[in-house]
Amino acid sequence: MQHWIRIALRLVVATMAYNFIEAIVALYAGIQADSIALVGFGLDSVIELAAASVLLWRLRVEFRGDSADRIARAE
Numbered sequence: 001m002q003h004w005i006r007i008a009l010r011l012v013v014a015t016m017a018y019n020f021i022e023a024i025v026a027l028y029a030g031i032q033a034d035s036i037a038l039v040g041f042g043l044d045s046v047i048e049l050a051a052a053s054v055l056l057w058r059l060r061v062e063f064r065g066d067s068a069d070r071i072a073r074a075e
Helices: 002-033 036-063 068-074
Strands: none
Touching: 002 036, 036 068
């Protein structure tokens, strides 16, 4: 089980890195081009980054091997 959680953690971190870069590039380009659609795309990437950070927190609770009660509270 720990093996799969470790893989999931790596995937979440990679996704977060990609979304961070995507948000910065899209926001910068959207502001430079005065494009509301591109700025909106950048803000969507920020929302995805926030969601991934919650998933990262949840997976870290499970990876540490906390008690079932703590895992249930985190869920």
